[in-house]
Amino acid sequence: xxxxxxxxxxxxxxxxxxxxxxxxxxxxxxxxxxxxxxxxxxxxxxxxxxxxxxxxxxxxxxxxxxxxxxxxxxxxxxxxxxxxxxxxxxxxxxxxxxxxxxxxxxxxxxxxxxxxxxxxxxxxxxxxxxxxxxxxxxxxxxxxxxxxxxxxxxxxxxxxxxxxxxxxxxxxxxxxxxxxxxxxxxxxxxxxxxxxxxxxxxxxxxxxxxxxxxxxxxxxxxxxxxxxxxxxxxxxxxxxxxxxxxxxxxxxxxxxxxxxxxxxxxxxxxxxxxxxxxxxxxxxxxxxxxxxxxxxxxxxxxxxxxxxxxxxxxxxxxxxxxxxxxxxxxxxxxxxxxxxxxxxxxxxxxxxxxxxxxxxxxxxxxxxxxxxxxxxxxxxxxxxxxxxxxxxxxxxxxxxxxxxxxxxxxxxxxxxxxxxxxxxxxxxxxxxxxxxxxxxxxxxxxxxxxxx
Ligand SMILES: Cc1ncc(COP(=O)(O)O)c(C=O)c1O
Numbered sequence: 341x342x343x344x345x346x347x348x349x350x351x352x353x354x355x356x357x358x359x360x361x362x363x364x365x366x367x368x369x370x371x372x373x374x375x376x377x378x379x380x381x382x383x384x385x386x387x388x389x390x391x392x393x394x395x396x397x398x399x400x401x402x403x404x405x406x407x408x409x410x411x412x413x414x415x416x417x418x419x420x421x422x423x424x425x426x427x428x429x430x431x432x433x434x435x436x437x438x439x440x441x442x443x444x445x446x447x448x449x450x451x452x453x454x455x456x457x458x459x460x461x462x463x464x465x466x467x468x469x470x471x472x473x474x475x476x477x478x479x480x481x482x483x484x485x486x487x488x489x490x491x492x493x494x495x496x497x498x499x500x501x502x503x504x505x506x507x508x509x510x511x512x513x514x515x516x517x518x519x520x521x522x523x524x525x526x527x528x529x530x531x532x533x534x535x536x537x538x539x540x541x542x543x544x545x546x547x548x549x550x551x552x553x554x555x556x557x558x559x560x561x562x563x564x565x566x567x568x569x570x571x572x573x574x575x576x577x578x579x580x581x582x583x584x585x586x587x588x589x590x591x592x593x594x595x596x597x598x599x600x601x602x603x604x605x606x607x608x609x610x611x612x613x614x615x616x617x618x619x620x621x622x623x624x625x626x627x628x629x630x631x632x633x634x635x636x637x638x639x640x641x642x643x644x645x646x647x648x649x650x651x652x653x654x655x656x657x658x659x660x661x662x663x664x665x666x667x668x669x670x671x672x673x674x675x676x677x678x679x680x681x682x683x684x685x686x687x688x689x690x691x692x693x694x695x696x697x698x699x700x701x702x703x704x705x706x707x708x709x710x711x712x713x714x715x716x717x718x719x720x721x722x723x724x725x726x727x728x729x730x731x732x733x734x735x736x737x738x739x740x741x742x743x744x745x746x747x748x749x750x751x752x753x754x755x756x757x758x759x760x761x762x763x764x765x766x767x768x769x770x771x772x773x774x775x776x777x778x779x780x781x782x783x784x785x786x787x788x789x790x791x792x
Contacts, residue, residue, distance in 0.1 A: 569600020
């Protein structure tokens with residue numbers, strides 16, 4: 341099958357997006373009035389007209405996250421292969437709840453996950469699954485950890501536990517854990533905020549002290565979350581030390597590598613993730629640094645039996661169990677009906693090869709270095725330390741909100757603000773596009789100088 345038309349449409353859109361505005365200036369009322377005036381759904385419209393209209397809305401009323409000057413929240417530019425994959429998936433609409441319904445799709449996912457699992461150094465019998473994103477993968481980790489630590493949890497819930505479980509993470513860890521603590525019934529107070537050092541990495545002394553105090557007070561320490569690439573500043577917690585500590589204390593070691601995990605395939609960057617091979621579970625998102633469209637997270641766990649127990653399901657209306665070395669995904673993950681999430685990573689990997697992916701990832705890391713050096717040369721103060729391409733920076737007396745408003749108004753770039761630790765807001769710029777060039781960066785930094 342030839343995809344020439346799609347290929348040329350994508351190329352046109354890419355060029356249009358790159359030469360157009362990045363930040364929309366629109367109110368909710370403007371969009372609502374427009375929709376109400378054109379779409380009361382009483383009369384059919386031609387598909388061509390509606391598609392053209394929707395495309396115009398997306399072009400005009402959206403932060404263009406695939407723009408080379410979008411320095412944002414891990415939302416990537418996407419490869420042609422991954423766009424084609426989305427089309428194929430929609431076309432065939434495979435149902436991956438059971439193996440028997442979609443053997444090809446299930447095996448393509450398994451094959452792709454096994455490749456990455458090998459990179460992380462997990463054992464061959466570890467289990468992986470595609471998720472809607474990092475939040476679902478983190479949720480999976482907590483549910484499996486609870487199930488393994490407390491055999492009664494599945495049947496009797498938290499009420500049946502002898503003590504209240506606690507989860508340890510820094511204030512820089514992703515806030516999905518607060519929601520997860522809420523949703524699982526642990527309660528948000530089950531999250532213990534461990535102190536960080538000046539590089540925003542978890543402070544091991546504080547972790548040990550908190551775990552000891554909790555045991556003393558009758559709590560049940562459950563899990564330590566080490567983040568490999570924090571959302572705000574790209575900090576990587578000391579994974580080898582956390583792994584050793586967790587082993588010595590009988591705690592579940594989860595590594596949230598939602599963004600930074602892709603660095604594992606880069607010979608230049610992978611040492612920064614040393615220790616991840618000792619994790620009980622790992623979160624890594626394909627829809628971040630692997631540059632595929634939204635809704636592609638991954639959850640990995642070295643305890644397949646605990647995963648099977650946590651998500652066990654039996655009902656007569658599902659096709660019967662498949663014989664042989666396969667597990668039906670609805671019995672090993674949060675979702676039931678599930679789309680073929682993994683094709684976009686498989687197709688892009690197969691087209692670019694591992695070396696192509698390494699080049700994309702290392703290019704972005706290099707562009708991060710260019711941006712870091714460029715803002716420093718312009719007199720900004722960089723306030724985070726990371727080998728990953730996210731730069732947090734400020735200047736004396738900077739009003740970040742005002743600065744960003746001017747940046748958006750002039751369509752220079754999209755960046756955000758963040759508070760690291762308990763500090764004042766600073767600017768945050770992350771290279772998330774494999775299309776960002778040195779020239780883009782130098783231009784943006786020069787234009788920023790005119791705003792201050
Ligand atoms: C470190 C980290 N973990 C988890 C998540 C949540 O991922 P998702 O938005 O894919 O659910 C994010 C999102 O940015 C993240 O940065």
